[in-house]
Amino acid sequence: MSAMFCPCAVSEWQWISEERRMRYEVMDTIIEPYGRLEVLSKLEVVQLLNNSSGGLYQLFRSCSLAVLNCDADLDDGRLLLERYRDFEIHVRQVERGIKLELLNAPAGAFVDGQMIRGIHEHLFSVLRDIVFTHDEINHNPNIDLESSGGITNAVFYILRNAKVLDLIREPRMVVCWGGHAISRNEYDYSKQVGYEMGLRGLDICTGCGPGAMKGPMKGATIGHAKQRNHNGLYLGITEPGIIAAEAPNPIVNNLTIFPDIEKRLEAFVRAGHGVVVFAGGVGTAEEILYLLGILLHPDNSEMPFPLVMTGPESARAYFAQIDDFIGKTLGVEAQQKYQVIINDPVLVAQRMRAGVKQVKEHRKQLGDAYYFNWSLTIAHAFQQPFAPVHENVRNLALHKNQQPWLLAANLRRVFSALVAGNVKDEGIRAIEEYGDFEIHGDAEIMEPVDALLTAFVAQGRMKMSAESYRPCYRIV
Structure with a gap:
């Protein structure tokens, strides 16, 4: 494999792999943190390297890939993951802290072989927040995420x-x-x-x-x-x-x-x-x-x-x-x-x-x-995570026999589900497997919802690729 060395303040080595430049140019690099997150425990590193369902690797990988893909004309989470299916990111512990090793990263994140400083910072922000949320929020017995x-x-x-x-x-x-x-x-x-x-x-x-x-x-x-x-x-x-x-x-x-x-x-x-x-x-x-x-x-x-x-x-x-x-x-x-x-x-x-x-x-x-x-x-009602699955969407209370603020909470969930069906990887896959979301409710609510969604589609406001957009919902 041919390699090109690029002197760079944030990396010790970089190269472009010619055989992987067929359609989407990619690069490999190693980067160090700039004051975002310098050290991790051995347990945290293991969790980030664990590719099984119990590890954080897939979450870290998908968020990091999104950061590297900035300014791209792509708003489809599944397509991004498929386009760069060979992308890998690994945490390496060294004598003075940690480094990130990236393989097959989108080349648009680099200028003359050097990663854009803002993107570099964002990668370590991803690492910081994923580790913190996992350790100090989700697994903290002193935080009641049900209240x-x-x-x-x-x-x-x-x-x-x-x-x-x-x-x-x-x-x-x-x-x-x-x-x-x-x-x-x-x-x-x-x-x-x-x-x-x-x-x-x-x-x-x-x-x-x-x-x-x-x-x-x-x-x-x-x-x-x-x-x-x-x-x-x-x-x-x-x-x-x-x-x-x-x-x-x-x-x-x-x-x-x-x-x-x-x-x-x-x-x-x-x-x-x-x-x-x-x-x-x-x-x-x-x-x-x-x-x-x-x-x-x-x-x-x-x-x-x-x-x-x-x-x-x-x-x-x-x-x-x-x-x-x-x-x-x-x-x-x-x-x-x-x-x-x-x-x-x-x-x-x-x-x-x-x-x-x-x-x-x-x-x-x-x-x-x-x-x-x-x-x-x-x-x-505004804080509970809403899982945009077909049954939950079908069972939303969309009627005026409730306080306006509560109706707003339920309407918010409708649009949250449509965001998932439009651009989120798991939402797109759910639509393909189970069909369109069915939105039920009183006519006085459903008619303005339908009118608004129809206008969004007509104006090309659902996705970047508006001409090929297919609605992921059905008003019942």
Whole structure:
């Protein structure tokens, strides 16, 4: 095998294997940590090397592959794993700590034979969070993951271990939600909004993938640079099931991985001080329903939490559909929890800045922390991990004979299942084996759900490969 040596600060040897460059170029390398996670116990190393069902290797491998595959036009978790089926990653203990050995890694993660620094950091963030969650959360007898308080504590511990809470000293974290499969026009608009928020000293938190998750961060970097703000925080929050479809973009300077979608969503609203929503698909609808359900809970009626939905003129119809759907399912009270601003990035940034100031004053009065919203009530219905299997989807309570916040929780689960069926490896395989999800409910709920999903399909908002998309659901 021919080899090419590349002098590199992060590796001792690298080569390109010619016989494996037939279709997707790959590289091999060894890298060292940059202050993310320098040491592991022997037991932790064994767990990460164990390829059996009891080990962490497969989880570590799939998340690492997703990180390495950033900026690729691929949002199919199963296809990614199949495309790089020969990829391997191993933890090696050395005299001064650990190193990661990568075999058949996507070559797009390298520049002139050297791994991109942001991707390098993300790999060790993956390692840090997987080990911590396994050892200190899932197998910690002092954390009750069946209780609401225990789940919130778990979210706090994961954020603290990732040093996110150290960086949120003042309320300025704006969470940006939106689709990964958006038009260039919508992407440019999200970037402009990020720029205006960056000029006003606001930091950005997203699901860390492409599209509307990358645009605000990219814009904010320019706004921060103009204000000589060298400490901008670009927080990416993800989870193993979605990371392959929404690979972290290297602008993210703090990547945190949560064990499931529910803890990921709770992290967004506990750490964030406001939310901007851009156009998206079923994942964005899930996030909107999650937040609205929390804000509709009676305990949170006086809680300031700025929520703005925005996009260019081309997104006006999209947000009109979202607003109509919310009105028909959750009612007028839910519609009063947000503003829709079309084609005005400056106004969005100004409204978010003003809203964040209100959040600061409210936290001061309550004596609540700036870095973590302890006073926000999140009902257990929003925290319980929902397994998107056919029986669970079929049995969801989709009717108006319940509190609006509880209906929002159940509607959120519908869209969570569709995300799984669209882009998650296990969800795609379940659809192939058992057929489409069947969504049952009262007609007054099902009709607006069907109308919204039909619009998403027609507008190509379900997947990047919109022309070949086949719906994974059936309204009953």
